[in-house]
Each structure stands twice: as C-alpha cells, then as structure tokens.
Amino acid sequence: MRLFRKKADLQNYVQAKRNQGLTIGFVPTMGALHSGHLKLASQSIAMCDVTVVSIFVNPTQFNNKNDLEKYPRTIESDLEKLSDVDCDAVFLPNLEEIYPPNGTTKYYALGEIETLFEGKYRPGHFQGVCQVIDKLFFIVEPDKVFFGQKDYQQCMIVRKLISQTPDFRHIDMQIVPTEREENGLAKSSRNMLLQDEEKKLAPAIYEALVYIKANMKPGKVNEVLQHTTNALLAKGFKPDYVAIANADTLEPISDWDGSTPVIALIAAFLGNVRLIDNLILNTSS
Numbered sequence: 001m002r003l004f005r006k007k008a009d010l011q012n013y014v015q016a017k018r019n020q021g022l023t024i025g026f027v028p029t030m031g032a033l034h035s036g037h038l039k040l041a042s043q044s045i046a047m048c049d050v051t052v053v054s055i056f057v058n059p060t061q062f063n064n065k066n067d068l069e070k071y072p073r074t075i076e077s078d079l080e081k082l083s084d085v086d087c088d089a090v091f092l093p094n095l096e097e098i099y100p101p102n103g104t105t106k107y108y109a110l111g112e113i114e115t116l117f118e119g120k121y122r123p124g125h126f127q128g129v130c131q132v133i134d135k136l137f138f139i140v141e142p143d144k145v146f147f148g149q150k151d152y153q154q155c156m157i158v159r160k161l162i163s164q165t166p167d168f169r170h171i172d173m174q175i176v177p178t179e180r181e182e183n184g185l186a187k188s189s190r191n192m193l194l195q196d197e198e199k200k201l202a203p204a205i206y207e208a209l210v211y212i213k214a215n216m217k218p219g220k221v222n223e224v225l226q227h228t229t230n231a232l233l234a235k236g237f238k239p240d241y242v243a244i245a246n247a248d249t250l251e252p253i254s255d256w257d258g259s260t261p262v263i264a265l266i267a268a269f270l271g272n273v274r275l276i277d278n279l280i281l282n283t284s285s
Ligand code: AMP
Pocket: 028, 029, 030, 031, 035, 036, 037, 039, 040, 146, 147, 148, 149, 150, 151, 176, 177, 178, 179, 180, 186, 187, 188, 189
C-alpha cells in the first residue's frame, strides 16, 4: 500500500495508473476507521482497479471547535486496517496541502437542502464538506466514489456537487448501506467517545428508527414522531431532530400519502456526543 502526503505525488501516481487504462475508486474519510469505512473501501476494491482512501479531519466542516479538537485520531491503526483490506493508496495530507494559506474560499449554491437537518443544526457544515470534497475530487480525479448512507444528507449534497460541477459529472457515486453493531448502533468514529453507560443506551436511536418504520401509516406522522422523541428523551438523549422526510428532496413530511419514498432521520446528543442515523422507510418500487 502506498502512502502519499503531497497532492502532486498522489496525482502522479493516479495519472500513471490511468495511463495504463486502470479505473480509480476513491473513498474520502476523516479516519478513526471502523468496519463501515472498510466496507466502502472493500466495495471500491471490488469495483475498481485502483482504490485511494483519504484520511483528513476537515476543519471547515466542523461548526464546533470542541468537536474538532476531540475528534478521534488513530492513524497507525487506520493504516494497518487499510493495508489488511489491500487498499492501494492512502492520501494523508496536512492542513496546508488542502488549504494553502493564501487560498480562496469557494461558496457552493446548494439550495434549500443546506437549510435542513444537519445544515440547520450545523451551520456551514455542508459548505465545508463541499470545499474538501471539491479539492479531493480535483486531486484524485476518480471514476467512482464511495459514500455511506449513514450520512444520507451528505450523499445528497455530494450528488448535487457532482451534478453542478462539469469536471465531476462523469463520476459514478456509489452509496453503501450503513454498517451497524450487532445491537443496531450505526458504526461511527464518534462512538469511541461514548462512556460505557452511554454505549449501552446508544442503540435506542436505531430502535427508534425501527419503531417509526413499523408504525408508519399514511396520514399524519406527528404521533409516531412524538412517541419516539419521548422515548429518546426518557433515556436521556437530547434530540436535535426526529423527522420523516421525502427521501428524494429531504423536505420534512407531516402528512404521508402512503406512496412517496420517505426516510426517517434522527440526530441526538448522548452526553457530549452527537449521533446521527437514518432508515429508509419505503422505496418507490
Ligand atoms: P467520516 O470518516 O465520518 O467522514 O466517514 C467517511 C465515509 O464513511 C462517509 O461516506 C460516511 O458516510 C461513511 N460511513 C461512516 N460510518 C459508516 C457506517 N456505519 N456505514 C457505512 N458507511 C459509513
């Protein structure tokens, strides 16, 4: 496995592979890798000739300084895990490599989706996501990119960035289902920040999503949402949102027609740790 810290070196490597007619798969991450990240990498390895994984804790997508400071960093074990799954190349840039001191800041016109859910509770988050993804896609020039359904709204934002950027339009985006613990808890780098007692409570988020899916009927959705919010509050969670939304636009839904594809979304604090998860409730087919 090759390790690159400089974008020019990675670009030379990728260009040489492309000249050989090989396809490039790319998996952007912020490290503290778990089996969810490795599932993305494995899918890329299965579908592409060359797989590049980036590890970069992107400061511009953190709206909370404390969250950025305590974000877990486990580089040694990350590299071991990627080597074990036969990843071809890892990009491990420092801050200046991605954000040169005299660089300009681009603004991305993302529309209403940026004002909803994660966008609402983490102002500026998706601008930061687009800034780093734009730079990374430009450096790697991938054929396929792999993102996790766990960050569903992020997937929709990246899809928008791809469709709005002529240089990226050829990129095929693959969305990989959420990897979970046996108890249902979505794997997340932030899970390692949970205290032991909180770890036992954390699967309640997935249980709430499953409850919504089982009890969702056409008509008003308020009752099922109120029930799940109360259940989370009773366990000590502080929910930012418990919502049902149109799975294509992410517009919140209060009255379901029974056929529109919908998704349940939850974000909640457990102690100091903010957890998010989602479950698609139905599909159009
Ligand atoms: P992060 O390191 O949190 O920025 O995540 C990097 C990529 O891994 C993103 O596309 C995430 O959606 C994806 N990811 C994170 N957790 C999971 C999971 N539990 N299952 C599948 N993909 C995940």
